[in-house]
Amino acid sequence: MSGIASNPVEPPRYIRHQAPRPRSEAKRSHIIDAAMRHFAENGYHAARVGDIAATLGIAKGSIFQHFGSKDGLFFEVYKRAVRSFSKYLDAPADVRAAGFFDVLYYWLVRTEHMLREDWIPYRISLLGNYGTDLVLKREINRFLTTEDPYGTGAFVRFGLERGELRKDMDIEMIVSILDWTMERFQDALLTAELDPGLFRRQGEMPEKKEARIRQFLEVLQRAVGAVSASSVHSNRQIRRIAAADLVARTKMS
Amino acid sequence: MSGIASNPVEPPRYIRHQAPRPRSEAKRSHIIDAAMRHFAENGYHAARVGDIAATLGIAKGSIFQHFGSKDGLFFEVYKRAVRSFSKYLDAPADVRAAGFFDVLYYWLVRTEHMLREDWIPYRISLLGNYGTDLVLKREINRFLTTEDPYGTGAFVRFGLERGELRKDMDIEMIVSILDWTMERFQDALLTAELDPGLFRRQGEMPEKKEARIRQFLEVLQRAVGAVSASSVHSNRQIRRIAAADLVARTKMS
DNA sequence: ATGCTTCCGTGACTTGGAGTCATCCATGAG
DNA sequence: CTCATGGATGACTCCAAGTCACGGAAGCAT
Numbered sequence A, B: 001m002s003g004i005a006s007n008p009v010e011p012p013r014y015i016r017h018q019a020p021r022p023r024s025e026a027k028r029s030h031i032i033d034a035a036m037r038h039f040a041e042n043g044y045h046a047a048r049v050g051d052i053a054a055t056l057g058i059a060k061g062s063i064f065q066h067f068g069s070k071d072g073l074f075f076e077v078y079k080r081a082v083r084s085f086s087k088y089l090d091a092p093a094d095v096r097a098a099g100f101f102d103v104l105y106y107w108l109v110r111t112e113h114m115l116r117e118d119w120i121p122y123r124i125s126l127l128g129n130y131g132t133d134l135v136l137k138r139e140i141n142r143f144l145t146t147e148d149p150y151g152t153g154a155f156v157r158f159g160l161e162r163g164e165l166r167k168d169m170d171i172e173m174i175v176s177i178l179d180w181t182m183e184r185f186q187d188a189l190l191t192a193e194l195d196p197g198l199f200r201r202q203g204e205m206p207e208k209k210e211a212r213i214r215q216f217l218e219v220l221q222r223a224v225g226a227v228s229a230s231s232v233h234s235n236r237q238i239r240r241i242a243a244a245d246l247v248a249r250t251k252m253s
Numbered sequence C: 001a002t003g004c005t006t007c008c009g010t011g012a013c014t015t016g017g018a019g020t021c022a023t024c025c026a027t028g029a030g
Numbered sequence D: 001c002t003c004a005t006g007g008a009t010g011a012c013t014c015c016a017a018g019t020c021a022c023g024g025a026a027g028c029a030t
Helices: A022-046 A048-055 A060-067 A070-083 A093-098 A098-119 A119-130 A134-147 A154-161 A171-190 A206-226 A236-252 B023-044 B051-057 B060-067 B069-082 B093-098 B100-117 B119-128 B135-148 B152-161 B171-194 B206-226 B236-252
Strands: none
Touching: A022 A048, A022 A060, A022 A070, A022 A119, A022 B135, A048 A060, A048 B069, A048 B100, A060 A070, A070 A119, A070 A134, A070 A154, A098 A119, A098 A154, A098 A206, A119 A134, A119 A171, A119 B100, A119 B119, A119 B135, A134 B023, A134 B119, A154 A171, A171 A206, A171 B171, A171 B206, A206 B171, B023 B060, B023 B069, B051 B060, B060 B069, B060 B100, B060 B119, B069 B119, B069 B135, B093 B100, B093 B152, B100 B119, B100 B206, B119 B135, B119 B171, B152 B171, B171 B206
């Protein structure tokens, strides 16, 4: 295509000819751990690769040898953080048995507690979603699409098989909507920074928060839930509203 | 409160005693324009303040004098970009008269065209939403909340007054859900253009896109729309599905 | 006009962190 | 013990954000 192939192409170097020694993998892992803490505490930009190295008592160059760049390091950190989260279907068996929307409820009410005891990976995912760079964000999206770390796809199929989700929609549309709204709702729940609109008022009112969760789930159920007896969320309040609505609809006709 | 007022406090300097001269405002405006182009073309990180200055034929220090920092400059750029977008209720009168969901439809189908003729501010808003820094993102959210540049609040009130939206939900919940899903849906719609890697399937299928828009709006209507004759979207397909659903619900009881 | 003051623009300079590389060293194979 | 390989090192380069002392321009007063 372009120039003349004057020199025979050198075989590309820096390709692993054999699996890395076990020591190397362990070190990588240590670096990722320390980096995760640093990124979580300082944010992406304020985190210094040199500081991470100093914390570990190793040379900065070593980190670059392993990960190539600060972006590359963060991407590994991000993947580990996200993989450490539970998948939807990891909910206890009795919750799963209760149904699709009960599983969502289960995870939403636990979000806050999980944050307190394990805030570091959550903060990392927040940085990956909003606080780094569009180029990196693109990599992250590719990762999320191919790996589906929350198991949204399987979870939606679960809901479809149980007849709790509408069958007349593209499944990708359901997955997307679930991903979008759950992500944003959880962000709003957890960080006043991101959504000052929805939760700014009630700093210390857990019951108000729970009401929001219920309302959100109810909206979600209307949006993508199938309309049949088995799909009605087992929670009393939601069932009550759905029933009232049904009456209203019936009267209308 | 804190220490002893040992020294009489110096009157703070660097406070504007009078409005900036008109020349200054014009220059600010020029800088913002050039910066917007640079950020849009290169992304936040790759954009160089020095390049922007060189493009304008002025000194780099001048930009810092006006905006304090690169972040500060970007924030001004972001505000201008977002303010340049239409508000929901800027739709033509006949579209407004057709109803809430028709207005949404109107804007969604136009998103693509608007992108082509005016891609720079869109790209800026994308950078502001995903590609800078959490600290800046926080400022941006505060701005979006206080200024409501898309007029979402007024638009939701419009829908409520027309009886097209549910009255048994907190209004902020509706606003948040509308903001979240519209933003993400538009991003998905548009980044398919900008970045064929993500949604590479329907690159050249406008009718598929329109089907997606209809499906999305239908979901949204189920989620937050009131159930009454006047709320049904005027689009035939949506009305048909809503009617079928009503029948199904009635049978169920 | 002449001086006075305040603001604006300038570009050389400082700061500081990402990324590099020649060299060293630890380890394993023969 | 020697050699070969690849990880570890840290001083070094590069580069862009941000600073500042200075000079000049524009308003203001006399």
